[in-house]
Structures are given as C-alpha cells and as structure tokens.
Amino acid sequence: ETGVTQSPTHLIKTRGQQVTLRCSSQSGHNTVSWYQQALGQGPQFIFQYYREEENGRGNFPPRFSGLQFPNYSSELNVNALELDDSALYLCASSLGLGGGFANTQYFGPGTRLTVL
C-alpha cells in the first residue's frame, strides 16, 4: 500500500509567479486536505476535496485554488506569489468524510516552497 506522495520536494519561486503543487492520495482514500505550515507554526487548513468537489476552505485568499482528479490525486495552485507564501505545504488524505478513527488524515512528506 503506497502512502501519500507529494511533488516537488522543494521549489523556489519569485514574487508574482504562479506555482502548482501535486499530491497523490493513499490507496483507497477519496478525501484530500491541504495545509500550510509556516516556520515555527502548526499547520493551517487551506481547503479539502472530497470526490472532486471542494468540501470546505480555511481563511486563505482566492489566489489559493485547488483541484481533485478522478483518481483522487490533487493539485494546489497559488497565483501571484507573495513572500509570506514561503512555507511547507502538506497534503493529507483520508478514507472519507465523517468522524472516528477510520477517517484519520495521513500526511505526505510536504513541499517546501521558498518565495524570493
């Protein structure tokens, strides 16, 4: 069983550019959540996708957008990059929605984005 994978591992961009980060969910998982973790902070929820539909969004501007594909992999797109977007971006997948241990979120290794 393959775990959650993310690409690329590291990325360096300049202010104003656009970036796309990718995530492959764990086998059998149909829900993907994205988090931003600034240095020294806990992760902050960006949004969640369930069966290709957005299922909730955190306090992030519209220049943060996403997609989920039929195979449940997902992309996070960030337009008009700002210096404060420099962070570790974590993707997590879960079996589905709902509570309980069964829907625990399992994380990928993250993509470290640096904006210069």
Next chain:
Amino acid sequence: AQKITQTQPGMFVQEKEAVTLDCTYDTSDQSYGLFWYKQPSSGEMIFLIYQGSYDEQNATEGRYSLNFQKARKSANLVISASQLGDSAMYFCAMREGGGAQKLVFGQGTRLTINP
C-alpha cells in the same frame, strides 16, 4: 471556534524516561476527535494516536498513550521509555464533526531526548 493550546515550547528528557506532552482544547461540539502527530526534521507529519470524544477509555498505541480528561478539556500525550528517535516536534490536533473535516493544530512542542 475550536482552539488547541500546547504550553510547552520545548521539553528535554533523558533516554528511557517517560515524558508527558500537554494539550488543552476548546470546542463547543459534543462530537470531536483528538490526534497527536510527530514531525521529525524531515517535515512529514506522522500520525501517532487518536482519541474520540465519546471514547471512555484512554487510547494506547505501543509506547504512546493519551491521557484524556474530558471535563478539563485536556488530551496529554504520554511516551513511555523514550528513545533517541523520539526527538521531534509533536503536534496536538482536533477535528470537529460536520462540514469540512479539517484539523486544527496547536503550536507544537519540540521534544529532545538526551542520551
């Protein structure tokens, strides 16, 4: 709004000792889940243990146990017989029922195990 508080920015423990990492939470929901994750310097969040709000017994998973005190809204992680490989950041997180199944994280505790 839900909130997680971890009051220990850093902890230093001797190898083989037990350690307790503190976590308190705030929520108005009756149904919620509490999680602990470990984050080594590599960055990946590793799931350790889960406690449901309706679970009457404290969760255990190998050397990890969760001391759940619902009335005090605390969910402390206990690591028994600590090992050098336990050195990492530890995050407490909460997931409420309904809507987006988002996790709300605390600020984390950096645990250092000394030989």
